[in-house]
Amino acid sequence: MNVFMPSVDLRVSTPFLWHSSEGLTLPHLTVETLEASRILTVAKDSFPEFESGEKCATVDKPPLPILVSLGSLINRRKTLRKYAKGLASFVGLPKSPILLTTADPVTLSRSGYNGSKTVSVWSNGNRYKVSSGDFIDAVQSAKPAVIVALSDGDTPKDASNKRILKSVQATLDHLDAVLEAKRSGALGDGVLVYGAVEGGFNEEQRIRSAVATAEREVDGFLIEGFHANGAESGEVDLANSDVLPLMRKVVERLPESKPRMYMGSCDPLQVVSLVECGIDMFDASYALHLTKRNSAIDADVLFNVDLENIEIESEEDILRQERGHSSTSFELEMSDPRYKEDFNPISSNCNCYTCLNHTRAYVNHLIATKELLAPVMLTMHNTFSYSRFFNLVGESVRKNRLAVLKSALVHAKSGAAKKRRKDSEK
């Protein structure tokens, strides 16, 4: 699928990855380090239109799609309004699309603070009760390319039906207010409005929310409310829980022509399962969460998957193998003393700045001495590798080989887990 973002004059292809921000910055990274680490180049690869032709000549820096949550700009609206050129210019990436969401995929959301008219977000420890009007004001100040209309995704697994019902209704009411503002021209030119599909783990409400959102004039969808964001979102066991069947029922009711997004910390296999299920857009919080626990994506496992000589396995076989292994098999724990005298790069097949210039021993040392450079090194590798993985998924989709990639990843994962068990027995 191609998604056109008129306000930045950009056409992108799916599966598409939004980079996660913390506050208004990309954690541990500046534009310069992003360029040095070739992350911008990777992002550029997923924009075929920028490879040649006129557009390339008019853009100084390739665009970097960034997800910004409401909490990080709610108390900066005045500054941004005065600045007038929008948040993307403000952070030095004027041609980059910004996606504004209510919840922050990087941070655990607090439960129990949303009302029928307001959604609570936090900034510097202060609580802000945000109404549809405040949200529209934030959009006018920040001028993002895409917004998910104000949404109430506070539906943890044990949420009551009453809470779920309220979240579905409040989210639809906020969406109507935002769409009304768009029709009247109050949102600014070309901003795309996505609607959030809620309903927690209640099938009836999920379907009601999906159908009602699809009936409205939205440009895309965010399917949320399955978890409370933050690192814990990675623990949603997609293969074995009731999330995927419910997700399929939701996706079936959304038009195929409009992008569907999922937010959360998804490991590579989870990404593939969700793409199979019909999800088109993701966020890169997984890469940040890895960095926070001093881990690195094991690119040697991830990108050496054998796509040519693999038998496609049945869904049952994949589930069985999945159950047997922890989700950490695509990760290297870089704080492990075993890397103390390992003078190889984190991954031998990785072209990121960290892998081209530094060793596992150096990164291990930075972590052991709590140097601030440790998360910088890890973020460059993790963000680069996660972006690169999305290119691989995109290629597999275009070649109709997604099932092959999934089987190969399951094999690679179990192989890596076995190898690590052997290594630690040594």
Ligand SMILES: [Zn+2]
């Ligand atoms: Zn690397």
